[in-house]
Amino acid sequence: MSESAKPVDVAVGILMKSNGDVLLGQRPDGKPYAGYWEFPGGKVEPGESILDALKREFLEELGIVVLGAEPWCCVEHVYPHAHVRLYFYISRAWEGEPQSLEGQAFAWQGSLGVGPLLPATIPLIEWLDRLRYAD
Numbered sequence: 001m002s003e004s005a006k007p008v009d010v011a012v013g014i015l016m017k018s019n020g021d022v023l024l025g026q027r028p029d030g031k032p033y034a035g036y037w038e039f040p041g042g043k044v045e046p047g048e049s050i051l052d053a054l055k056r057e058f059l060e061e062l063g064i065v066v067l068g069a070e071p072w073c074c075v076e077h078v079y080p081h082a083h084v085r086l087y088f089y090i091s092r093a094w095e096g097e098p099q100s101l102e103g104q105a106f107a108w109q110g111s112l113g114v115g116p117l118l119p120a121t122i123p124l125i126e127w128l129d130r131l132r133y134a135d
């Protein structure tokens with residue numbers, strides 16, 4: 001039960017193209033919720049800022065250099081395997097083309113697409129639609 005008492009901070013990045021498409025990745029075998037889709041990211045390491053964690057994860061997983069990202073929203077979720085606090089950032093500025101450096105599948109998506117999504121990420125898709133089709 002100690003896991004539910006102390007949330008784990010997770011940095012999550014939404015790469016958004018000018019047409020509104022966003023990048024999703026599929027969780028690899030061997031992790032909880034393998035095969036589910038999520039926005040790229042991962043756990044924040046001790047002493048690391050959330051933005052630094054985001055940049056590190058994007059470089060490790062995708063070979064992308066995030067040039068800028070804005071904090072968007074924070075969601076807490078209690079899974080059987082972990083209690084997480086997800087810090088979602090939106091980035092419209094990066095360098096490089098996403099490559100699958102750790103073997104995951106990735107896909108650029110409009111409003112509807114791949115699934116299933118991680119439970120904590122589902123509401124984000126609706127909020128995101130309001131944001132990207134607002135202007």
Ligand SMILES: Nc1nc2c([nH]c(=O)n2[C@@H]2O[C@H](COP(=O)(O)OP(=O)(O)OP(=O)(O)O)[C@@H](O)[C@H]2O)c(=O)[nH]1
Nearest residue numbers: 010012031038039040041042043077082084118120121
């Ligand atoms: N990256 C990411 N993680 C999410 C999302 N939604 C969500 O609930 N999570 C949760 O946040 C946690 C992220 O941890 P992870 O296991 O992917 O991170 P990591 O790569 O640093 O882990 P590891 O190095 O321990 O294997 C998981 O518990 C995952 O279920 C999302 O949209 N993106």
